[in-house]
Amino acid sequence: TNGSPAGLRRNFHCVYRKTEAVIKNFSPHYQRQYAIAFCEHIQNELQQHQDFQSQLLKTKPPVESEVVLYEAELLHFAEDLKKWKERYIVIKNDYAIEIFENKEAYQKGVSPKYRILPAGGKVLTSEEDYNLLSDKHFPDPVASNEKENAQAFVLLPKEFPVYLWQPYLRHCYYCFEDPTAQKQFSAILNDCVRHLNHDFLKQTTFEVEAFLEAVQFFRQEKGHYGSWEMITGNETQILSNLVMEELLPNLQTMILPKMKGKRNDRKRAWFAIVEETYNLVQEQVAEGLNTLKEECKDLTKKLEGTIRSDMDQILNSKNYLAGKIKATVSEPAEKCCMENIQPFLASILEELMGPVSSGFSEVRLLFEKEVNEISQNFQKTNDVTNLKENLNQLMNLPSNSVKMEPCYLKVNLLQEQLQELKSRFKFYHIDFVIQRTQNFMQELMENAVYTFEQLLSLSYQSDTAKISTAIEKVKQRVLKQYDYDSSTIRKQIFQEALVQITLPTMQKTLASACKPELQKYEQYIFADYARVIQVENVYEEILFQTLLDETLKGRNASEVIVTMFRMWVCEVLFTRG
Known part of the structure; x- marks a missing residue:
């Protein structure tokens, strides 16, 4: 980097040491969360608990690889x-x-x-x-x-x-x-x-949940609350991003002042150095993560017997602990909600509502437009072979980036409308809300075209003379199902976004007063269950639930939800003519 082998060696050792330090500091968080997530996984298995979400459209099966x-x-x-x-x-x-x-x-x-x-x-x-x-x-x-x-x-x-x-x-x-x-x-x-x-973040395995919780606690330990813009990609990429976040300022101090030449040459050289560093970090992180995962798997093998046999006692112990913590935390948490969060919920929801609803409306219009074109084409040609080809093209619609892009662009307006959140709630990762919403939009389009294809194939196989009528009937049925599923998904998006935006404010506000007190609650956990019950996790769950309750019961928020419903009814009536 500065032209000498000694300089290269120093920088290499700096990268190695920093990566090693981050993995070492991250490991205890991951080990704790792995055991807790594994226990919850066994609990769901024993109770046969599944989080069913009502949905009318058929879910498109996973697409084969290599498409x-x-x-x-x-x-x-x-x-x-x-x-x-x-x-x-x-x-x-x-x-x-x-x-x-x-x-x-x-x-x-x-x-x-x-x-x-x-x-x-x-x-x-x-x-x-x-x-x-x-x-x-x-x-x-x-x-x-x-x-x-x-x-x-x-x-x-x-x-x-x-x-x-x-x-x-x-x-x-x-x-x-x-x-x-x-x-x-x-x-x-x-x-x-x-x-x-x-795609990695939406996986529902307990291993992924453990990793994401560990990243959250690791960052909180350093005073960082809320979403993080570099939590993108897979485990190795995310943990490597954590390393780079700490390493980059050191690299800038060590290297940039020593670089010579024209600006573009220095700029190009700097990007090359950063890339080489990142590749080194990823290699070391991948190796460290594999070792850490094996250790966690060995630990859960030892814990599994205790968890399965003592599940009722574990749950009773956790509930007792939660009651003790809640008695202390509830009042300041509710006070924080009323003063710092509740007054702004309605305005946040209003800002979210317009672009998100517009995006889903645009998906609906696109689906209807494509089906209408298929219907008109069939009425002109009466060609079943051509109809099947058009249906195959319709099935590819969710992956047609150009046709779907106008739908996604509607949601991009959130970048402008949520700017105030950066100053009030220190919420900088608006891209996360936007991209997650766009993923839901694509999934809903996948389900809509798949449901349409499935229902239509059942209709026209029996009587090809009635295909045009069948297309219209199936389209209207799918649109009704789309309206219902869209409403359900949007409510989920709004609630998740409200919590994601405002929870860091509560965490940060209560941290100085409540977190130092958490240690005294360790005495309420039996030694046998210390691996699968953590005071800090129970504390975070209480804050999360408190805020969730507030978003549901707030009078102003309820008024906006009613407004949102009315707006959606107007949209549906308009699109149906």
């Missing part, structure tokens, strides 16, 4: 060659970007030259926007002149670029001759980012 969502030849900037090259890009339903030398290499089964997982990334389609974002992550200590700053970081051979910015990896650059191709590629890239950000 190609996008493939095309396009211009890609090869960082190693410092030049633009024609490459063949393939994106499958694992949402990785695979870059091949050419189409022939892909067809022959040759491994891709590059395989990019854009979790945490941002997709940009203008040079100005890219420069603004990349400059924020290059804290240049040298004052560069205006002429030097004006020089393009990467010279564009065509008019329509797509930039993939990633926080700890070198950025990717693509170019197109026309805006249509640019739009198609940027839309699928946004889908990749959204899925890779959230």
